[in-house]
Amino acid sequence: MMKFLLMMLMMIPLSLLKNFYWINQFMFFALSFFFILNMSVDWTFLNVYGMFGWDLLSYVLVLLSMWICSLMVLASVKIKKESFYCEFFCLVVLSLLIALFFAFSSLNFFVFYLFFEISLIPTLILILGWGYQPERIQAGAYLLFYTLFASLPMLIAIFYLVDIFDSLFLSFFDYPIDSLILFFCVNLVFLIKLPMYFIHLWLPKAHVEAPVSGSMILAGIMLKLGGYGMLRMMKLFVGVLSCMNYIFIGISVLGGVFISFLCLRQTDVKSLIAYSSVAHMGLVLGGIITFTYWGFCGALVMMVAHGLSSSALFCLANITYERVGSRSLFLNKGMINLMPSMALWWFLFSACNMAAPPSLNLLGEIMLINSLVNWSFLNMLGLAFMSFFSACYSLYLFSCSQHGKFSNNLYNFNSNSLREFLLLFLHWLPLNFLILKGELISLFI
Amino acid sequence: MSYLYKNLFIITLMTGTLISISSESWLGVWIGLEMNLLSIIPLMNNSKDLKSTEASLKYFIVQAMASMILLMGFLINTIKINLPNNLLLENLPSSIITTSLMIKTGAAPFHFWFPEVMEGLNWMNALIMLTWQKIAPMTIIMYTHSNEILITTVIMFSVITGGLMGINQTSLRKIMSYSSINHIGWMMAALLFTETLWKWYFLIYSAMNMAIIWMLSKFNISSIPQLMAMSKNNPKMKTFFMFNFFSLGGLPPFIGFLPKWLTIQVMVLNEMYLTGAMMIIITLITLYFYMRITMPLITLSSSSSSLNLSNQQFKSKNMMSLNSILLTGLLFSTMAFNWI
Numbered sequence: 001m002m003k004f005l006l007m008m009l010m011m012i013p014l015s016l017l018k019n020f021y022w023i024n025q026f027m028f029f030a031l032s033f034f035f036i037l038n039m040s041v042d043w044t045f046l047n048v049y050g051m052f053g054w055d056l057l058s059y060v061l062v063l064l065s066m067w068i069c070s071l072m073v074l075a076s077v078k079i080k081k082e083s084f085y086c087e088f089f090c091l092v093v094l095s096l097l098i099a100l101f102f103a104f105s106s107l108n109f110f111v112f113y114l115f116f117e118i119s120l121i122p123t124l125i126l127i128l129g130w131g132y133q134p135e136r137i138q139a140g141a142y143l144l145f146y147t148l149f150a151s152l153p154m155l156i157a158i159f160y161l162v163d164i165f166d167s168l169f170l171s172f173f174d175y176p177i178d179s180l181i182l183f184f185c186v187n188l189v190f191l192i193k194l195p196m197y198f199i200h201l202w203l204p205k206a207h208v209e210a211p212v213s214g215s216m217i218l219a220g221i222m223l224k225l226g227g228y229g230m231l232r233m234m235k236l237f238v239g240v241l242s243c244m245n246y247i248f249i250g251i252s253v254l255g256g257v258f259i260s261f262l263c264l265r266q267t268d269v270k271s272l273i274a275y276s277s278v279a280h281m282g283l284v285l286g287g288i289i290t291f292t293y294w295g296f297c298g299a300l301v302m303m304v305a306h307g308l309s310s311s312a313l314f315c316l317a318n319i320t321y322e323r324v325g326s327r328s329l330f331l332n333k334g335m336i337n338l339m340p341s342m343a344l345w346w347f348l349f350s351a352c353n354m355a356a357p358p359s360l361n362l363l364g365e366i367m368l369i370n371s372l373v374n375w376s377f378l379n380m381l382g383l384a385f386m387s388f389f390s391a392c393y394s395l396y397l398f399s400c401s402q403h404g405k406f407s408n409n410l411y412n413f414n415s416n417s418l419r420e421f422l423l424l425f426l427h428w429l430p431l432n433f434l435i436l437k438g439e440l441i442s443l444f445i
Numbered sequence: 446m447s448y449l450y451k452n453l454f455i456i457t458l459m460t461g462t463l464i465s466i467s468s469e470s471w472l473g474v475w476i477g478l479e480m481n482l483l484s485i486i487p488l489m490n491n492s493k494d495l496k497s498t499e500a501s502l503k504y505f506i507v508q509a510m511a512s513m514i515l516l517m518g519f520l521i522n523t524i525k526i527n528l529p530n531n532l533l534l535e536n537l538p539s540s541i542i543t544t545s546l547m548i549k550t551g552a553a554p555f556h557f558w559f560p561e562v563m564e565g566l567n568w569m570n571a572l573i574m575l576t577w578q579k580i581a582p583m584t585i586i587m588y589t590h591s592n593e594i595l596i597t598t599v600i601m602f603s604v605i606t607g608g609l610m611g612i613n614q615t616s617l618r619k620i621m622s623y624s625s626i627n628h629i630g631w632m633m634a635a636l637l638f639t640e641t642l643w644k645w646y647f648l649i650y651s652a653m654n655m656a657i658i659w660m661l662s663k664f665n666i667s668s669i670p671q672l673m674a675m676s677k678n679n680p681k682m683k684t685f686f687m688f689n690f691f692s693l694g695g696l697p698p699f700i701g702f703l704p705k706w707l708t709i710q711v712m713v714l715n716e717m718y719l720t721g722a723m724m725i726i727i728t729l730i731t732l733y734f735y736m737r738i739t740m741p742l743i744t745l746s747s748s749s750s751s752l753n754l755s756n757q758q759f760k761s762k763n764m765m766s767l768n769s770i771l772l773t774g775l776l777f778s779t780m781a782f783n784w785i
Contacts, residue, residue: 086744099698115781117697129745137740144736145729152725155706159713 001049001105004038007031008098021073023082024090028070034068043445045171051108054182056444057300058104061221061228065100065107067430068220074423075315078322079130079211089130093213096122100221104228105225109168110158112232112386113151116189116225118146121221123214123421130211136175139209142202142234150189150337160238170232178239179412186233193226194285196248197255200278201284207274208327209371212318215270219277220311224303227281230288231296241289248289249375253382256282264396267318267328272397276353279390280306280361282398287368297442298367304441305360305431309352312427313397316346320401323413334406342416345424354394355387361393374398450487456483459704462577466529466584471519471542474585476514478549481581482508489570500565507558514545534589543591549582551622553602560610568662571618575625576651577660579632587636587643595635597720603630604723608730615668617661620734621654625694627731631708634724638711646704648776653701656771657689659764664772669738676742685768687739692772694732700774 011027014020039058040046047053054062070091080086096119103115128140158168160182165172169211192199203223207215234241241248259279266272284302287295319342320332336343352359364389372379434441458481465477482505489501518541525535534542544555551559563571586596607627614620628650638645660682661667664675678685692699707723712721736743 088745111629121691121696121698125743128740128743135745140743141733141736146735149726149731151724152729155709155725156713156718156721159710160718163714406767438774 001047001052004031004035005099006247007093008101011094011216012091015094015191016087018087020220021077021086021090025070025073026092028066028073028093030266032063032066032070035063041176042144042443045107048107051111051169052102052105053107054105057228057231059437060300060304060444061104061224061440063223064224064304065097065104067426068307068311069097069100070214071311071315071423072216074419074426075216075318076130076211076213077419085129089213092122092125092129093217096126096217100225105224107169108230109161109170109173112170112229113154113158116229117148119222119225122282123217126214126217127206127210131209131214132211134200135205136209139202139205143206146199146202147189150236151190151350153185154189157182161184173233173236176238176240177236180240180244181194183237183240186236187230188256190229190233191285194223194230194281195226195252195278196285196327197216197259197282197408198243200259203278204271204274207314208268208270212314215274215314215318216311219274219314220307223277223281227284227288227299227303230285231299234288234291235326238291243289245289245291245375249286249372251283251298252282252289253287253372253379254280256286256386257382257389260386260393262306263393264389267329269320269329269397269401270314271327272329272365272393273313273317276390276393277306278308280310281388282367282385283365283372287371292371292374293445294367295371296445298364298371300444301360301365301438301442303436304367304434305352305364308427309349309361312345312349312424314348314433315351315420315427316342319416324407324410329400331405331407331409332339334399334402336402338410338413345421345428346398346402347426348428350394350398352428352431353397354391358435360431360435363435367442369374392408448550454484454487457481457487457584457643458577459528459574460729462581464646465581471515471522475516477520477692478508478512478515478581481578482512485573488573489566491567494565495568496565497567499571503558503565506563509547511548513710514548514763518542518545534591538594539589539591540595543586545591546582547599548587548588550579550586550629551626552599552633553560553606553626554628556603556663559626560619560622563618564616566618568658571621572654572658572662575621575654576647579629579783583636583643586633586780593637596633597717600630600633600720601638601723603633604727608727611731611734613672614734617669617738619665620738621658624731624735624784625654628730630724631705631728632635633707634659634712634717635719637674638715642704642707642711645707649700649704652771653689653693656764657693659767660686661763662688663761672738673741681765681773683742685765686771687742688772689768690735690739694735694741695728696732698775699772700778703775703778 008031011343015024038047040054040056044053045055075126076089089250099115099119099122103112103119106112106115124140124144127136127143129238148443164169196205209219233419256279259282266275280302284299285298317327320335321327324332326332330370332436352361355365357360367382372383461477461481465474468474468477484502486505489497489504491497503507519540521541522535522538537657541598563574566574603626607623607630611620611623614623614651632643632646635646666672688699692701695701695705709721709725
């Protein structure tokens with residue numbers, strides 16, 4: 001615990017040095033690799049220090065955040081090339097990583113809340129500071145106020161929980177509290193973060209306006225904070241959810257179908273990917289709400305898989321954005337003519353996004369579909385539509401961007417660099433190889 | 446031109462406050478408040494600036510009226526209980542006295558003079574107004590044990606007015622005064638329960654105000670567009686400034702979250718859930734207008750401004766260290782509580 005904390009703290013002065021961008025990059029990757037060596041297994045909290053420690057759930061998500069943060073630095077070389085506050089950028093990414101590290105590994109609910117909130121500010125700075133359009137101000141305000149509006153009632157709920165349990169340690173929340181108000185106070189912010197279908201509006205805005213690093217961290221980790229919080233707090237609300245889980249499962253499955261329809265008529269690449277993550281996270285929410293073993297484990301697998309695949313899709317969108325200067329699917333056509341090798345990556349990640357076989361998304365989707373169908377056979381209808389249309393919009397994304405005639409507006413064009421292939425490969429490798437030993441990252445209870 | 450007399454009046458200003466918060470009879474309280482009032486008037490006045498004279502006049506009238514109401518309140522009390530040298534209060538006079546002290550602090554239904562007066566002051570006087578002038582009235586409100594409904598009403602009024610009225614302002618003095626009204630609501634909630642809580646809230650609030658106003662007064666900024674001029678040349682100051690406003694809004698990694706956290710905890714333990722929830726959600730509106738202030742700074746855009754007030758690179762070790770201590774204060778205090 002301490003070694004990683006100290007390593008990250010010592011990286012703060014490193015990030016402020018000029019021309020140390022690649023050294024920072026190296027340290028981020030070194031951190032992730034060191035962290036792999038400290039694997040935690042199943043439900044026991046290992047490496048406990050103070051009020052921090054990891055069971056498998058925390059471990060996997062901390063590892064994911066380290067990995068995504070490393071890849072964020074790798075993806076944002078444009079900031080270094082233009083030297084647009086690039087030291088500050090490193091510092092923001094690092095502080096985001098520290099906040100996420102603490103949020104995922106805290107054993108105390110209040111500390112989790114604290115770092116959950118702290119992670120908001122670096123994200124806000126990332127979106128507002130390095131975003132492209134003036135609309136990013138609105139997007140930032142949406143992000144901040146959607147989250148804060150729901151997270152402040154959670155603060156009150158936390159102190160209420162102290163009163164009941166005399167402690168905020170997550171393991172001590174051992175008997176259910178059947179209060180609907182408390183359920184909403186605690187979980188509304190997680191539902192917003194996740195995001196649940198009706199309260200997802202901040203997400204496409206934030207994604208569209210964010211720079212590539214902002215989109216990656218949002219899709220990769222920030223949404224998982226919601227899922228993580230729900231997985232941790234669910235045992236308090238067994239009673240509440242046993243009488244109203246049908247509402248949430250209905251919203252998540254039907255919402256997933258509607259969002260899939262919505263994806264099919266997006267013209268903005270980033271917006272399409274953002275909406276597709278709403279659909280996937282809807283599935284995660286449904287799995288958590290069913291209260292089944294399959295559902296909980298599948299939620300974790302799906303979160304990891306979605307974190308990697310949608311982050312990779314945002315990278316791809318940015319790679320073409322840097323060349324074409326637009327996110328529109330009408331201008332981003334025919335890329336297979338210009339970047340033939342990149343078309344392979346587009347295909348691989350579209351396939352992952354639709355949960356095609358060798359990907360972790362498949363494992364997650366199988367587990368979640370199992371849990372949801374087990375809950376009610378009626379879900380089969382919604383899930384069938386959702387799976388089918390997720391394939392549809394993934395193929396739509398692939399074929400629209402890669403095939404067809406490329407736009408005549410393109411005046412000059414540079415082909416892909418090795419860095420970009422490495423970036424995508426490092427997304428793809430864990431996504432498609434972790435399924436070979438799926439129990440290692442899924443069975444956390 | 447000697448400003449030596451200002452030193453004298455600073456001393457009497459402080460003495461007045463100390464007399465009123467430590468006296469044992471209502472007459473002493475009243476005398477202290479009057480001393481305090483009479484010594485801030487010459488501090489505010491500046492012969493070259495008519496606005497400050499106007500402000501001091503307004504301030505004098507309002508405060509004198511409030512003092513009179515206070516005097517009336519404790520005279521009624523004396524007639525009723527026949528013990529002149531005592532802090533005991535009957536129900537009615539207690540409400541009268543509390544109301545008069547609310548006027549003196551500028552809590553919400555009685556706040557109308559406050560932004561007007563602030564508009565005419567220079568930044569250092571504004572700082573005195575926002576911080577030191579709150580000590581005496583609020584401490585005495587703590588002594589009056591007035592009924593909870595009155596205080597809760599004032600809390601809600603203050604929080605809502607502070608939030609809503611600040612939205613469309615461009616003058617930073619007005620914004621600071623509305624934010625102060627909002628914080629007065631929180632401080633009232635704190636002093637409803639424990640004195641220590643109020644002290645913490647007040648100290649941290651004063652420190653945050655000091656950090657912000659120090660910068661504003663150094664760069665001579667009084668409206669939002671002028672902030673661009675500062676941000677252009679001083680990226681570090683800009684970052685600190687931004688974080689200070691987040692801190693004032695009560696976002697977690699900064700010290701401003703600490704008093705809110707403590708207040709909410711005490712409120713929940715005393716079963717004031719609804720008031721606490723309302724306060725905390727309405728305070729988001731203040732956070733929104735703080736965010737509007739910091740927006741030109743946080744977008745990292747460095748477009749030049751026509752208002753080029755300060756060209757020089759500004760560096761002050763004191764200001765930097767004050768800011769860094771303040772902003773990281775929450776982490777250090779949390780660590781101090783948990784690891785030592």
